[in-house]
Amino acid sequence: GAGVSQSPSNKVTEKGKDVELRCDPISGHTALYWYRQSLGQGLEFLIYFQGNSAPDKSGLPSDRFSAERTGGSVSTLTIQRTQQEDSAVYLCASSPPPLNTEAFFGQGTRLTVV
Amino acid sequence: GNSVTQMEGPVTLSEEAFLTINCTYTATGYPSLFWYVQYPGEGLQLLLKATKADDKGSNKGFEATYRKETTSFHLEKGSVQVSDSAVYFCALSPPGTYKYIFGTGTRLKVLA
Numbered sequence: 001g002a003g004v005s006q007s008p009s010n011k012v013t014e015k016g017k018d019v020e021l022r023c024d025p026i027s028g029h030t031a032l033y034w035y036r037q038s039l040g041q042g043l044e045f046l047i048y049f050q051g052n053s054a055p056d057k058s059g060l061p062s063d064r065f066s067a068e069r070t071g072g073s074v075s076t077l078t079i080q081r082t083q084q085e086d087s088a089v090y091l092c093a094s095s096p097p098p099l100n101t102e103a104f105f106g107q108g109t110r111l112t113v114v
Numbered sequence: 115g116n117s118v119t120q121m122e123g124p125v126t127l128s129e130e131a132f133l134t135i136n137c138t139y140t141a142t143g144y145p146s147l148f149w150y151v152q153y154p155g156e157g158l159q160l161l162l163k164a165t166k167a168d169d170k171g172s173n174k175g176f177e178a179t180y181r182k183e184t185t186s187f188h189l190e191k192g193s194v195q196v197s198d199s200a201v202y203f204c205a206l207s208p209p210g211t212y213k214y215i216f217g218t219g220t221r222l223k224v225l226a
Contacts, residue, residue, distance in 0.1 A: 031212040042218030043158075043203065050212060091158070093214075100146035100165065100207040103214050105158040 002026075004106035006092050012112045013082055021077040021109045025094030032075050033095075033103065034067060038088040046090075049075060082113045116141045120204045120217035127194055127224050135189040135220045137178075137204035145206040147171075147180055147187040148214070152201045161189075161202070194224045 005024040013019050025032050034046040045059040049069040060066070064082075069075040079086055089110050093103040121136040139145065149161040149171070162171030167182035176191045187204060204217040 033212075033214065035216075043216040045213070045215070048212060056213060093158075095212060099210060099212055102148070102160045102163065104160075105150075107157040 004092055004094055004104050006090075006106035006109050008109060009107060010110045010112075012114060015084060015113055016081055018078065018080045019082055019111065021079075021090050021092075021111070023075045023077070023092030023094075023106060025073065025075070025092070026096070026104055027073075029094035029096045029104070030072065031095045031097075031103075032069055033093045034075070034077050035091040035093065036088045037091055037108070043091065046077070079111075082111075084113045087111055087113045116145070116206060116208050116213075116215050118204050118206055118215055118217040120202075120220055123201075123219070123221040125220060125222045127222070129196055129224055129226050130193045131224075133189070133191040133194045133198075133222070135202055135204075135222070137187045137189065137217060139185050139187065139204075139206050141185075141206055141208055143209045144182070145208050147178070148205040148207070149176070149178055149187070149189050150203040150205060150216075152203065152219070154200070158203065194222070196224045196226050198222060199224045 007022045032049040036044045047057045064080045067077045089108040091108045093105045095103045117140045146165045148163045150158045151161045162173040164171040164180035170179045178189045201219045201221045203219045
C-alpha cells in the first residue's frame with residue numbers, strides 16, 4: 001500500500017487477555033517504530049527496529065510488552081495480560097534510509113482494556 | 115540526554131491571528147528537527163523539517179527556523195485558519211540514529 005497500515009484500528013479487550021497489534025510499513029523502509037499515545041499525553045517511544053533487529057527496546061514499559069519484525073517488513077506488538085493502564089493509541093511509523101529522514105505514521109490502533 | 119520541550123496548550127486564536135508555538139531541545143551535536151501535525155481523527159503527518167543550523171522549514175504557510183544558538187525550532191504562521199486546528203508536535207532525531215523524540219504536543223484551536 002501507499003502508507004503505513006495498522007490493524008486493527010480499534011480493539012477492546014478484557015483485562016488479563018493478550019493482544020496483538022500489527023503494522024505494515026511502507027515498502028523499502030528499513031526502520032520501523034512503535035509509539036504509544038495516551039489520552040492527553042504526548043508520544044511515548046516504545047521500540048524501534050532496523051531491519052529485523054531491535055537496537056533500542058528501552059521504551060517498552062514492562063516485560064508484558066514485546067515486539068517482533070519479520071522479513072524486514074511486518075511488525076507485531078504483543079501485550080500480554082493486558083491492564084487498564086495499557087489503554088492508549090498505539091502508533092507505528094516507518095522511515096527510509098538515510099538516517100534522520102521523515103518518519104511516516106500509520107493511523108494507529110486504539111486499544112481499550114475493560 | 116536528548117529531549118524536546120514545547121509550550122503547553124491549548125492555544126486558542128481567532129482566525130487570521132499570528133501563531134507561535136515554542137519548541138526548544140536538548141541534544142548532542144546537530145539533530146534533525148521536525149514539526150508534525152495531527153488533525154482531528156487523523157494520524158500524524160510531517161508538517162516541515164530542518165536538518166542543519168539556520169535552515170528554515172516551511173509548508174502550508176507555516177515556518178520554523180533551526181536556531182542552534184538558542185536550541186530552538188519555534189513554529190510560526192502569519193495568519194491562521196480554522197482548518198489549522200490540530201495538535202502540533204515538535205520532534206528531533208539525533209545525528210547518526212533513526213530515533214525520533216517527540217514533545218508532548220500543543221493543541222491549537224482556531225475560532226472563526
